[in-house]
Amino acid sequence: GAVVSQHPSWVICKSGTSVKIECRSLDFQATTMFWYRQFPKQSLMLMATSNEGSKATYEQGVEKDKFLINHASLTLSTLTVTSAHPEDSSFYICSARSGRAGVGDTQYFGPGTRLTVL
Amino acid sequence: QQQVKQSPQSLIVQKGGISIINCAYENTAFDYFPWYQQFPGKGPALLIAIRPDVSEKKEGRFTISFNKSAKQFSLHIMDSQPGDSATYFCAVSTGGGNKLTFGTGTQLKVEL
Numbered sequence: 001g002a003v004v005s006q007h008p009s010w011v012i013c014k015s016g017t018s019v020k021i022e023c024r025s026l027d028f029q030a031t032t033m034f035w036y037r038q039f040p041k042q043s044l045m046l047m048a049t050s051n052e053g054s055k056a057t058y059e060q061g062v063e064k065d066k067f068l069i070n071h072a073s074l075t076l077s078t079l080t081v082t083s084a085h086p087e088d089s090s091f092y093i094c095s096a097r098s099g100r101a102g103v104g105d106t107q108y109f110g111p112g113t114r115l116t117v118l
Numbered sequence: 119q120q121q122v123k124q125s126p127q128s129l130i131v132q133k134g135g136i137s138i139i140n141c142a143y144e145n146t147a148f149d150y151f152p153w154y155q156q157f158p159g160k161g162p163a164l165l166i167a168i169r170p171d172v173s174e175k176k177e178g179r180f181t182i183s184f185n186k187s188a189k190q191f192s193l194h195i196m197d198s199q200p201g202d203s204a205t206y207f208c209a210v211s212t213g214g215g216n217k218l219t220f221g222t223g224t225q226l227k228v229e230l
Contacts, residue, residue, distance in 0.1 A: 006161075034217060043207060043220045044162065093161045095218075107218060109154075109161040 003027055004096050006110035013084055014118055021079045021113045023094030029074035030096035034107065035067075038091040050077050084117045091115075121145060122210050124221030131228050137195040139224045141208035144189065150211040152218070153182065153193045155204050162207060165193070198228045 003026040013019050023033055032051050036044040048064075050056040050071035058064045066088075068080040077096075081088055091114055095107040122143045131137045141151075152167035168175045168182040168191065175182045181194040195202055208221040 004161075043222050044218075046217050046219070049217055091159075095161075106152075106164060106167070109163065112159070112161045114159070 002098075002106070002108045004030075004094065004108045004110040006092075006094060006113050008113060009111060010114040010116075012116045012118065015085050016083055018080055018082045019084055019115060021081075021092055021094075021115075023077045023079070023096065023110055025075045025096040025098070025108070028096075028098045030077075030098055031074065032097045033071055033077040034095045034097075035069060035077075035079050036093045036095065038093060038112075040091075044093060047079075081115065084115070086117045089115055089117045120222075121219045122208060122221045124208050124224060126224060127222070128225045129227070131198045131226065133198065133200060133228055133230050135198050135228075137198045137202065137226055137228070138192055139206050139208070139226070140190060140192045141210075141221050142188075142190045143210050145210075145212070146189065147212045148210040151182070151184065151191050152209050152211075153180070154207045154209060154220075156207065156223075157204050165206075195226075198226075200228045200230060203227050 005024045007022045035047045038044045046059050047062045048056045048058045048069050050069045052071050052074050056069035071077040091112050093112040095109045097107045124141045153165045154162035155165050156162040166177045166180045168184050170186050179196045184191045206224045209218040211218050
């Protein structure tokens with residue numbers, strides 16, 4: 001149980017285009033989903049927290065107009081990288097948490113999406 | 119300000135040996151301390167987690183030791199195997215399941 005999927009697993013796009021990444025919780029309802037970015041040989045950095053049906057909360061320094069997050073249902077969150085540039089090339093990982101805070105503490109991570117912007 | 123410091127950056131252990139990775143934190147409000155294992159090109163997977171009301175938790179070959187007064191916790195991998203070669207991240211969280219702040223990671227290599 002507690003499986004999180006991401007699609008696509010990798011994507012290559014041209015500079016200036018937009019890319020959408022999907023994160024799905026397959027066997028549980030995720031009230032909260034998180035989006036992380038990881039550069040090569042570095043740690044995971046939280047970009048934003050999204051709760052189903054409400055606006056995402058972005059971490060300091062993350063451009064909300066560039067990284068659009070939608071959490072339209074309890075099993076799906078999407079991250080859209082708008083007008084992507086080579087510096088946006090990274091490994092994007094989502095995680096999902098079920099239940100209320102204090103209950104169901106575990107975050108289950110997706111397999112990640114490798115974005116390469118040419 | 120780095121909220122959690124992880125060491126060492128890299129570690130080489132012989133097969134069958136004990137791997138030890140340490141993390142230290144500053145904010146006493148943190149109340150959830152997980153360890154994640156990540157293989158290249160994959161998302162992190164939860165190994166084991168602890169709350170500050172216990173000093174040790176063991177699951178199979180993996181043990182977390184927690185020192186609340188020192189604000190430190192560590193991961194011990196007993197009988198390390200080549201398949202354990204991966205990057206390990208500690209993390210901290212407040213409020214039970216809220217956003218995680220990750221350590222810088224430790225690249226473990228287990229040699230035959």
